Amino acid sequence: MPLEKPALPLPRRPWSDFGPLYFSNAIVAFLFSSTGPLAIVLSVGSRGGLPEADIASWIFAAFLINALITIVFSVLYRQPLVFLWSIPGTVLVGPALTHMTFPEVIGAFLATGLLMLVLGLTGFVRRAMEMVPMPIVMAMVAGVFLRFGVDLIFAFRDGFLIAAPMTAAFVLLSIVPVVARLLPPLIGALIAGAAAVWWLGNFNAPAGAIFSFAEPKLFVPQFSWAAMVELVVPLAITVLVVQNGQGIGVLTANGHRPPTNAIAFGCGVGSILTGLFGAVSTCLTGPVNAILSGSGDKPRQYSSAIFFGLVSIAFGLMAPFFTRLLLATPPAFIATLAGLAMLPILQTAFQASFREKFSFGALVCFLVTVADVPIFLIGAPFWGLVFGVAASWLRERADFGPSGTLRQTAADSQEPTAR
Incomplete structure (x- = not known):
C-alpha cells in the first residue's frame, strides 16, 4: 500500500503530551478558522441563494466531520494534521451556485472526493508533490499568508484601541520567557483584546435568539456533466496542490514528515462524507497547522490538533450559536490575533524560500500568488507553483542537481527546511 504507515505503537500515556501551550495554540487556531473562513461560507451560501438550514448543515459537517x-490522523501519525474545508474551493463554488442546483454541486463534491481517494491510494500524489522544490512551495505559502501580516497593519488603522493593547501584550510576554511559559503570548493578546472590546463596547450582539443547535441535512446528490467539467478537476487541484501544498509545506518546514498519500486519502474520505451534508471539499489546512506546529515540542504538537478537534466538534454541534457570537466581534480583533499568530510562520516561509536555491523561481511564485489572479477558474497559488517551477527550470537549472530531475531537487530542498 502506498499509504504511509502510522506511528505505532500508540503512546501509553497520551495525556502527558497535553499542556497549556498546546491548548492555547488550539484555541487561537480555532478562533482563526471559525471567523474569517466561516464568513466566506456564509457569504457564498447567501449569494448562491442557499437557505439558512442548508448553510448551517454545511458548517456542521465542515467542522464536526473534519474534526473526527x-x-x-493526528493520533495515528503523531503530528498536527488538521483537516477543514477548502476556502478557495468555497470561492470556486460561488459562481456555480448561480446556474446549478445545490444537489448538482454536491454531486461534484462527491466525485472530487472519489478522485482524491483514488489518487491517494495509488501513491500518485506524493510523486507529484516531490516534483516541486520546497523553496517554491514555501514561497507560495508566504504569498498566501502575506495578507494576514498586512491585515495586522490595517488593524492598527481601523481599530487602534484594540490592536495596540493586543500587540503590546504579545510583545511583552514574548520577551519574558519565564512569564510566557505561564501565559502564552497569543493567549495574552486574546485576553487583552477581549478586555479592549468590552471596554469600548464594540461587541455587536445580533438581534433575536443567539443560542441554537445545528440540524444537519442529508442531501441526495445529482450528477451532471456540467458540474463534473466545471468543478471536479479545479476542486481536486485546489485541494491537493494548493491547500495541501500549504499544509504540507508548513509542517515540513517545522520538522514534521506529513504523510502525503494518506492525507490525500483522508481528504477524499472527508469530501465524500461532508459533501453528503452540503460542505465543500475537505483539505489539509495551512494556516491552522502553521499555528499548531509553530511552537512547543515537536513530538507533543499533535495534542494541540486533538484539542482543536474537540473544540470543533462542539462548534459543529452549536454552529448557529457560535457563528452569531463570533461574527459580532470587531474585525480588528480577529485580524490582530491572526496576524500575530502568523508572524513567525511568515518569517519561516521567507527564510525557506530565499535562503539558497531556487530563489528566482520562488520570487516568481511569490509574486504570482500575491497578485491573486485566477486562470481557468483555478486559483493563483497553483499558478504560482507552475510559473515558479518554470522560471527555475529556465534560469536556475543547476539547482535541480546533476541529473536535472525535479525529484532529486525536492529531496535536497526539503531536508534543510525540515531541520
Whole structure:
C-alpha cells in the first residue's frame, strides 16, 4: 500500500503530551478558522441563494466531520494534521451556485472526493508533490499568508484601541520567557483584546435568539456533466496542490514528515462524507497547522490538533450559536490575533524560500500568488507553483542537481527546511 504507515505503537500515556501551550495554540487556531473562513461560507451560501438550514448543515459537517478525521490522523501519525474545508474551493463554488442546483454541486463534491481517494491510494500524489522544490512551495505559502501580516497593519488603522493593547501584550510576554511559559503570548493578546472590546463596547450582539443547535441535512446528490467539467478537476487541484501544498509545506518546514498519500486519502474520505451534508471539499489546512506546529515540542504538537478537534466538534454541534457570537466581534480583533499568530510562520516561509536555491523561481511564485489572479477558474497559488517551477527550470537549472530531475531537487530542498 502506498499509504504511509502510522506511528505505532500508540503512546501509553497520551495525556502527558497535553499542556497549556498546546491548548492555547488550539484555541487561537480555532478562533482563526471559525471567523474569517466561516464568513466566506456564509457569504457564498447567501449569494448562491442557499437557505439558512442548508448553510448551517454545511458548517456542521465542515467542522464536526473534519474534526473526527483530524483527531484520527493526528493520533495515528503523531503530528498536527488538521483537516477543514477548502476556502478557495468555497470561492470556486460561488459562481456555480448561480446556474446549478445545490444537489448538482454536491454531486461534484462527491466525485472530487472519489478522485482524491483514488489518487491517494495509488501513491500518485506524493510523486507529484516531490516534483516541486520546497523553496517554491514555501514561497507560495508566504504569498498566501502575506495578507494576514498586512491585515495586522490595517488593524492598527481601523481599530487602534484594540490592536495596540493586543500587540503590546504579545510583545511583552514574548520577551519574558519565564512569564510566557505561564501565559502564552497569543493567549495574552486574546485576553487583552477581549478586555479592549468590552471596554469600548464594540461587541455587536445580533438581534433575536443567539443560542441554537445545528440540524444537519442529508442531501441526495445529482450528477451532471456540467458540474463534473466545471468543478471536479479545479476542486481536486485546489485541494491537493494548493491547500495541501500549504499544509504540507508548513509542517515540513517545522520538522514534521506529513504523510502525503494518506492525507490525500483522508481528504477524499472527508469530501465524500461532508459533501453528503452540503460542505465543500475537505483539505489539509495551512494556516491552522502553521499555528499548531509553530511552537512547543515537536513530538507533543499533535495534542494541540486533538484539542482543536474537540473544540470543533462542539462548534459543529452549536454552529448557529457560535457563528452569531463570533461574527459580532470587531474585525480588528480577529485580524490582530491572526496576524500575530502568523508572524513567525511568515518569517519561516521567507527564510525557506530565499535562503539558497531556487530563489528566482520562488520570487516568481511569490509574486504570482500575491497578485491573486485566477486562470481557468483555478486559483493563483497553483499558478504560482507552475510559473515558479518554470522560471527555475529556465534560469536556475543547476539547482535541480546533476541529473536535472525535479525529484532529486525536492529531496535536497526539503531536508534543510525540515531541520
